[in-house]
Amino acid sequence: MIKGTCWVADDYVMAYDIIIQEYWTSAIDATENSKWVMAGVKEEFNKENAFKDQGYTFIVAAHNFAGGGKSIEHVITGLMGAGIQAVFATSFARLQFRNAINYGLPFVTCDSISEGCDTGDELEYDPESGMIRNLTKGTQFQSVPAAPFVAEVGEAGGLMNYIREKIAKSEAIE
Amino acid sequence: MGMTITEKIMARNSGREKVVPGQLVWTDVHTVMTMDYLGKTCFDKFRSLGKTEVFDKNRVICVSDHLVPPPNQKFATMLNEWRAVVKQHDITNFYDLGRQGIAHQIMVEQGHVLPGKISIGTDSHANTYGAVGAMGNAIGVTDAAVAMATGKAWFRIPQSVKFNITGTWQPWVMAKDLSLHIMGMMHWNGHLLYKALEFTGPAIKSLSMAGRMTLCNMTVDLGAKNGIIAPDVITERYLRNRTSDAWDMLASDEDATYDQVYDIDISDLGPTIALPGKLDDTVPIDKLIGTKFNKAFVGTCTNGRLEDFAAMAEIMKGKQVHRDVNMILVPASQTVYLEALRAGYIETLVEAGAAVDTPSCAACAGIHTGVAGDGDIVLSAGNRNMTGRMGSRKAEIYLTSPSVVAASSIRGEITDPRTFDI
Ligand code: SF4
Numbered sequence: 001m002i003k004g005t006c007w008v009a010d011d012y013v014m015a016y017d018i019i020i021q022e023y024w025t026s027a028i029d030a031t032e033n034s035k036w037v038m039a040g041v042k043e044e045f046n047k048e049n050a051f052k053d054q055g056y057t058f059i060v061a062a063h064n065f066a067g068g069g070k071s072i073e074h075v076i077t078g079l080m081g082a083g084i085q086a087v088f089a090t091s092f093a094r095l096q097f098r099n100a101i102n103y104g105l106p107f108v109t110c111d112s113i114s115e116g117c118d119t120g121d122e123l124e125y126d127p128e129s130g131m132i133r134n135l136t137k138g139t140q141f142q143s144v145p146a147a148p149f150v151a152e153v154g155e156a157g158g159l160m161n162y163i164r165e166k167i168a169k170s171e172a173i174e
Numbered sequence: 175m176g177m178t179i180t181e182k183i184m185a186r187n188s189g190r191e192k193v194v195p196g197q198l199v200w201t202d203v204h205t206v207m208t209m210d211y212l213g214k215t216c217f218d219k220f221r222s223l224g225k226t227e228v229f230d231k232n233r234v235i236c237v238s239d240h241l242v243p244p245p246n247q248k249f250a251t252m253l254n255e256w257r258a259v260v261k262q263h264d265i266t267n268f269y270d271l272g273r274q275g276i277a278h279q280i281m282v283e284q285g286h287v288l289p290g291k292i293s294i295g296t297d298s299h300a301n302t303y304g305a306v307g308a309m310g311n312a313i314g315v316t317d318a319a320v321a322m323a324t325g326k327a328w329f330r331i332p333q334s335v336k337f338n339i340t341g342t343w344q345p346w347v348m349a350k351d352l353s354l355h356i357m358g359m360m361h362w363n364g365h366l367l368y369k370a371l372e373f374t375g376p377a378i379k380s381l382s383m384a385g386r387m388t389l390c391n392m393t394v395d396l397g398a399k400n401g402i403i404a405p406d407v408i409t410e411r412y413l414r415n416r417t418s419d420a421w422d423m424l425a426s427d428e429d430a431t432y433d434q435v436y437d438i439d440i441s442d443l444g445p446t447i448a449l450p451g452k453l454d455d456t457v458p459i460d461k462l463i464g465t466k467f468n469k470a471f472v473g474t475c476t477n478g479r480l481e482d483f484a485a486m487a488e489i490m491k492g493k494q495v496h497r498d499v500n501m502i503l504v505p506a507s508q509t510v511y512l513e514a515l516r517a518g519y520i521e522t523l524v525e526a527g528a529a530v531d532t533p534s535c536a537a538c539a540g541i542h543t544g545v546a547g548d549g550d551i552v553l554s555a556g557n558r559n560m561t562g563r564m565g566s567r568k569a570e571i572y573l574t575s576p577s578v579v580a581a582s583s584i585r586g587e588i589t590d591p592r593t594f595d596i
Contacts, residue, residue, distance in 0.1 A: 014560065021540045021562050025211045025241075025252070028315065040562065064367060068453075068560060069394045071298045072212075073314045094368050094399055095298060095312055102316040149198045149328070163320050164223050173326050174200050 001126050002085050003135075004057020008119045009041070013061055014068035015096055017041045018075045026074065033074045034081025052082040058123050062114040065089040065107070066096035076103045086125050088113045088132060088143065101150050102159040108132070110143035127154075176427025178334040179404050180370035183309045183424060187292050195333040195433075204308075205286045206321045207235045207295035209277045210242065210256050211249075216296060217259045219319035228263055229325035235286050236260045237269045237277035240535045245542035275507020275533050278302040278475040281310075282387060283509055285413060289405035290422025294318065294327055299475045299557070301394040305386035306413060307405030307424065312394055332370040332399040333433040334426075339377040341441035346485070346591035349385035350477060350555065350575040352438070353392040354446040358456030359436075360396055367397040369433060372426065377440050378403055383412045384481040391476050392557055395453055445578045445590060448559050450570035459578065465588040467551040470501040470528075471564075472576045474538045477555040478506030480513050482576040486528075487519035489580040489596055495527035496586030501579075502529050502544040504536040528583070540565040553588065555579050 017040030019033065026032055038051035045051040059065075059079070065087060066075055076099045079087070086106040090113075100107040108125070110132060117123070121136040130143040146154065156162035166173055177185065177192065185193045187201040208216045213236060220228065228234045244250035253271075260268050269280050278299050280286070287293045289307035294300060296318045303310025313327065321327050337356065360366055371393045373386075381389070386403050393401030403409075404425040413421070445459040472482060483505065495501045503523060505511035511533055514520050520530055529544075536543035538556045545565030546552055552564060552571045555578075559571040572588070581591040 016560055016563070021565075024539065025249070025541070028215055040567075064397060067367075067397055069298045069312075069397070069558075071296065071312045071314055073316065091367055093397055095314070095394075099314045099316070102314060147198060147330075159316050159320060160219065160223065163323065167224050167323065173324055 001124060002057065003124045004085070004122070005055065006058040006060050006117055006119065006121055006123050007054065007056040008117050009059065009061040012063070012067060013041055013065055015066040015070035015075050015093065016068050018066060019072060019078055023074060024072055028073050028077055030077045030081030033078035037078035037082050055083060057083060057085050058125065059084055059087040060113055060117045061087065061089040063089070063091045065092045067093035069093070069095065071095045073099050073103070076100050076105055080105055090114055101153055104154040104158040106146070106154065108143045110141050113141045116141060175431060176429040178370065178372060178426045178430040178432070179307070179402055179424050180309060180334055180372070180400060181331060183290055183292060184329060184331050186290065186422065193331045195331050197331045198328060199331065200326045200328050201292055203294055203321045203325055203327050204288060204291035205233045205235050205281070205293040206318055207237065207277050207281055207293065207300065208318050209236070209240060209297060210238045210253055211240050212296045212315050213256050214259050216315045216318040216322065217263060219315060220322040223319060223323045225323045228322045231264055232266045234265055234322055235267045235281060236265050237280050238271055238274050239276045240539060240541060242271045242274055242534050243532060273508055275509065276475045276478065276535055278391065279478065279506035279510065282306060283416065283507060285417030288413070288417065288419060288421035289409060290424045292327070294321060298394045299391050301398070301401050302387050302391040302475060304390035304393070304400050304402035305383060306409050307403060309400055309402065310390070311400055332368050334370040334372055334430070335366060336372050336374060336432045336435045338435060338437045339373060339375040339440060340437065341377055341439040343377065343440060344444065344592065346577040347443055347445060348485070348575040348577060349381060349388040351443055351446040352440060353389055354448050354456045354573065355443055357392070357396060357448065357454050358446070361454045369398050371396070371398045371401045373401065373403050379406065382481055383408060384479040387479065388476055395557060444592065445575060447578070447588070448573040450559055450572060451561060453559060453573070459588065459590050462588045463590060466586065467553040467572065467582070467588070468498055468500065469544070469546065469550050469552040470499055470579050470583040471537055471544060471552055472555040472579050473504030473506065473536050474556040475506060476557040477576050478504055478510065480510050482555065483510070483514040483519040483523070484517065485577045486580040487522040489577060489591055489594065490526040490584060491522050493526055493584045495583050498586050499583050500529070501527065501583045502531060502537065504531045504543065505533045507533050537564050546571070553579050553582055
């Protein structure tokens with residue numbers, strides 16, 4: 001069970017606004033990337049550690065979260081470094097959805113949630129059942145459960161660990 | 175029930191008879207591409223998996239494109255580290271400065287992507303590879319590291335969407351216009367997220383490889399998983415002297431299942447422009463005739479090919495770039511550069527007052543070679559127009575085709591090449 005406050009996006013959140021162009025060539029590193037994460041999304045986040053210092057645990061968004069077609073993993077490490085433990089959205093852009101799976105950060109698809117939360121609400125997420133509770137408002141939302149492979153990678157702590165273990169044990173990858 | 179071309183490729187390369195949308199599979203990967211600013215991380219991650227040798231040193235393709243030639247010391251140092259790591263792993267196909275090009279152009283023109291095979295790259299526009307009937311897919315450095323170690327990647331089988339394109343192309347209307355038209359028609363609203371986009375029909379059959387590459391290239395900007403055009407005689411002719419590897423001429427079955435089918439008649443399609451900020455904010459050129467701009471840019475993995483230079487040279491021959499416009503042209507690879515030189519296009523364009531720079535991503539990602547500053551209004555034949563994309567967040571970028579950029583640069587305002595006196 002994960003519990004904490006959420007930030008609710010009020011428009012499309014594009015990958016190139018989560019990590020702005022100046023930082024695309026920086027190292028992929030959670031601490032570094034989190035300093036300027038979300039800098040292009042809102043003026044108020046365009047200060048060092050501005051988003052991170054809010055201490056959010058969740059992001060709630062509508063369609064095509066992290067869209068616009070950037071494949072850089074800085075987006076995911078930036079969010080993780082800022083303390084984000086799950087993102088709930090109506091839909092996700094595929095490149096970052098894939099990266100999130102590879103890093104074991106839950107990108108959780110949930111149809112109705114974007115209408116039902118305000119920034120600062122306290123949420124509780126149960127990865128097992130996929131249930132998201134809004135404790136502030138006393139409402140709840142059922143999300144789409146993760147595919148077995150995704151859950152397995154998540155449990156291993158990401159694709160790198162998952163594959164490293166398979167290689168060490170000479171197990172087939174299939 | 176039949177399969178689409180994308181499903182067939184995924185089935186074949188995962189050793190299955192059949193796959194269905196939604197299924198997760200590990201597939202064999204024909205080639206893995208990575209490039210200068212992410213490449214070292216790929217190799218570092220790859221070694222952290224406990225491996226020292228890549229799965230096939232002929233099939234890990236390394237390219238210097240985003241940072242070359244280095245505009246500052248930071249990037250020069252990154253490039254040195256990149257060269258060292260490529261050398262350490264004894265990679266056969268290393269396209270470094272001097273043999274460079276934008277990675278996606280290199281992958282296709284050097285025969286590293288083939289019909290019926292899967293190729294992945296650590297850059298979003300790897301979707302370009304669908305132009306030759308390959309499954310081309312953008313991935314992150316984690317997937318690249320895993321593929322370098324194992325020769326495999328995981329995929330969820332996408333649903334397919336068919337775009338049946340009919341009609342005849344008007345003069346000076348290019349694949350880019352169709353791409354932007356589809357962008358405006360489908361929006362960033364999630365309809366095409368994760369989908370495999372298949373382009374078919376008579377207007378695609380007649381399209382050159384350059385046009386096919388443009389069209390597949392921009393499918394990533396639609397949120398799609400891949401874009402693909404079934405291989406045909408144009409594909410075969412294009413690939414014949416580029417590779418000695420075998421390929422698979424696959425096509426979708428008649429009774430394959432599509433999530434959606436769209437019919438587009440391009441006979442009425444004119445030049446199309448995306449307004450600054452959002453890619454799906456597209457309008458026909460008539461709405462913008464006379465709009466002033468001060469920078470013109472043609473290049474990138476979307477529109478830096480020989481055909482694009484040919485169109486511009488034809489439009490600009492004997493004319494002069496308007497005094498209020500700085501025009502920068504960057505061929506997509508050294509090969510394109512040389513061909514454009516030999517054909518006389520570069521000479522024509524330089525005479526007209528365009529600046530031609532060495533092949534690279536150039537200003538496309540705001541890194542070097544003509545980045546945008548405060549107040550710039552750029553007319554670009556690239557693929558992205560979002561705030562800050564080419565440098566300053568106080569610059570505006572209009573996206574269009576090379577022929578529109580060419581005609582407009584002469585007049586100093588947005589001009590329809592169909593009505594331009596050539
Ligand atoms: S040309 Fe632009 S879009 Fe293409 S790979 Fe380079 S930076 Fe990316």
